[in-house]
Amino acid sequence: MPGKRIMLDVLEGKAISPPPLWMMRQAGRYLPEYRETRKRAGSFLDLCYDPDLAVEVTLQPIERFGFDASILFSDILVVPNALGREVRFEEGQGPILKPIVAAEIAALNGETFHVNLEPVYETVRRLRAKLPDETTLIGFCGAPWTVATYMIAGHGTPDQAPARFFAYREPEAFARLLKVLADHSAAYLIRQIEAGADVVQIFDSWSGVLDEASFDAFCVGPVAEIVRQVKAVHPNAPVIGFPKGAGERYRDYREKTGITGLGLDWTVPLSMAKELQSEGAVQGNLDPLRLVAGGKALADGVDAILRTLGAGPLIFNLGHGITPETPVAHVEAMVKMVRSHR
Numbered sequence: 044m045p046g047k048r049i050m051l052d053v054l055e056g057k058a059i060s061p062p063p064l065w066m067m068r069q070a071g072r073y074l075p076e077y078r079e080t081r082k083r084a085g086s087f088l089d090l091c092y093d094p095d096l097a098v099e100v101t102l103q104p105i106e107r108f109g110f111d112a113s114i115l116f117s118d119i120l121v122v123p124n125a126l127g128r129e130v131r132f133e134e135g136q137g138p139i140l141k142p143i144v145a146a147e148i149a150a151l152n153g154e155t156f157h158v159n160l161e162p163v164y165e166t167v168r169r170l171r172a173k174l175p176d177e178t179t180l181i182g183f184c185g186a187p188w189t190v191a192t193y194m195i196a197g198h199g200t201p202d203q204a205p206a207r208f209f210a211y212r213e214p215e216a217f218a219r220l221l222k223v224l225a226d227h228s229a230a231y232l233i234r235q236i237e238a239g240a241d242v243v244q245i246f247d248s249w250s251g252v253l254d255e256a257s258f259d260a261f262c263v264g265p266v267a268e269i270v271r272q273v274k275a276v277h278p279n280a281p282v283i284g285f286p287k288g289a290g291e292r293y294r295d296y297r298e299k300t301g302i303t304g305l306g307l308d309w310t311v312p313l314s315m316a317k318e319l320q321s322e323g324a325v326q327g328n329l330d331p332l333r334l335v336a337g338g339k340a341l342a343d344g345v346d347a348i349l350r351t352l353g354a355g356p357l358i359f360n361l362g363h364g365i366t367p368e369t370p371v372a373h374v375e376a377m378v379k380m381v382r383s384h385r
């Protein structure tokens with residue numbers, strides 16, 4: 044059926060064979076054409092805020108591989124940046140922010156939030172106009188907990204100890220930070236939907252470092268609040284939640300947050316993924332390192348997912364972002380394997 048966005052059918056609970064396919068971080072450094080465009084932008088954030096260049100890199104993986112979905116090229120850290128926090132990306136180091144202290148949280152200022160993010164909305168509008176009809180356009184934001192971890196530490200850490208300490212030592216300031224982030228992230232997603240995003244995904248990359256009570260309070264609660272606010276304005280917009288590393292807590296994340304689709308990291312057992320699929324669409328979950336390795340490791344990984352989950356509502360994806368050292372030929376091989384599944 045020409046012009047049909049099959050990923051939206053899957054998010055309504057339908058099984059489609061072969062399943063729709065896209066990759067987290069599909070526009071990025073593993074692509075030579077991305078590295079070329081990247082050289083023309085000043086900083087990484089300049090690239091995110093330049094609609095001409097952001098549209099160009101968003102479309103690169105669609106043109107090369109014909110994925111079923113396109114994800115807006117941006118970063119989760121544009122939200123703190125638009126709230127007035129300093130954010131930089133250092134070559135080979137990842138993000139650097141000015142660490143926020145408790146006393147600064149009350150002063151976080153959303154007055155020019157949407158003005159600052161207007162280039163992102165413009166990118167979404169142009170993408171929807173340029174993409175093939177059958178390509179689903181995904182908007183996104185980071186979950187409040189994950190964004191807060193970078194705001195507090197000022198950089199990536201292996202276990203997010205600075206944010207966990209902050210949450211325990213300054214509970215009121217921390218709750219306020221999560222609330223500011225949830226409200227602004229919801230408003231940001233609503234604007235992306237109004238600009239043309241068909242689906243939005245909430246990346247909770249660091250949900251796996253929390254104990255049970257903190258997971259409920261810092262991940263589930265704020266994501267549920269975002270979903271509530273988005274659905275109040277756009278009741279039919281599908282929302283995908285990706286609580287990376289949530290383990291056992293994947294079991295009730297969808298129900299407690301109200302998300303439509305559930306993004307699975309590669310450690311989620313396929314037997315559990317199959318159970319989760321009985322409640323609605325799942326997305327995932329190939330280990331990105333199988334894609335780097337290629338050959339039998341890749342074929343076995345793809346095959347296991349398709350065999351176990353292929354008869355239910357599945358969006359084929361990686362279990363986390365593609366890594367820069369991935370050979371393009373391995374991506375081509377994966378696309379062929381998924382597309383030949385019947």
Ligand SMILES: Cc1c2[nH]c(c1CCC(=O)O)Cc1[nH]c(c(CCC(=O)O)c1C)Cc1[nH]c(c(CCC(=O)O)c1C)Cc1[nH]c(c(C)c1CCC(=O)O)C2
Pocket residue numbers: 066067068069070071072081087114115116117118119120132136137138183185189199246248364
């Ligand atoms: C935690 C997080 C961030 N950003 C993001 C997350 C959540 C997903 C995840 O866990 O990976 C989300 C993100 N970042 C980027 C996208 C683009 C859309 C896509 O293709 O998926 C998305 C969805 C581009 C990017 N974001 C970044 C790059 C690389 C920077 C460059 O090209 O110079 C890209 C393409 C930089 C970034 N941005 C961030 C980090 C930690 C880094 C450095 C590590 C790295 O380089 O991979 C924060």
